[in-house]
Amino acid sequence: MSFRPGSRIFSSFRPFFRQGQADARRRASTAPGPGRFAGFWNSPIGPKTVHFWAPVMKWGMVLAGASDFSRPAESLSFTQNFALMCTGAIWTRWCFVIRPKNVALAAVNALVFAVGATQVGRIYLYNKSLETTEGQVKGEGKELEAELKATAQKAEKAIRS
Structure with a gap:
């Protein structure tokens, strides 16, 4: 076997391009009947296993x-959603390592990662918007403080004169 990735891909698809008996096999595998259901029921990732449930x-x-x-983003938990995101990423990878490979579980875990990442992004953007509004409020507070001091000085001058 070659170590080139392309050769492995082509050699795994070689049976699909053979002529002759391939059509008969294809028709037999798509035929409805108890054989197909029994095959699914007894498969290594069928409903009898944890790989299905x-x-x-x-x-x-x-x-x-x-x-x-x-x-609203203010009521979401960052730690919970970050844990959800990490769990989805780790278990997506693990689904391709275990035997039999469980693509259905990998897809669900990828969506768990996507949901967690979306929520973490929402929380991050919400916290950033709070920081910018706090900075604006502090700047406006300093301006108001300067105006109040100026007004107080004018009032003191008016009282003295």
Whole structure:
């Protein structure tokens, strides 16, 4: 086997380009019947295994995180959403390492990462907007303080004269 990545890809797709019996196999695999369902039921990532039920249950996390999109950013937890983002990233990678590779679980974990990253971004932008408004308020406060001092000095002069 060659170490070139391209040769591995082409050699894995070689059976699809063979002539003759490929059409018969293709028709047999798409035919409806108990064989297809039994194959899914007994597969290594079928409903009898955790590889099937983990992504099904994890959709709840994606839906809960997506429902928080309507909440204001001030009521969201940065640490919780950051943990959600890291969990999604780590488990997405892990889904491609384990055997059998579980693409459905990897997709759900990628969406968990996306939801967490979106919420962390919203919280970050909200905190940045607070910092800029605090800076503006401090600047306006200094201006008002200077105006008040000037007004107080005018009032003292008016009282003395």
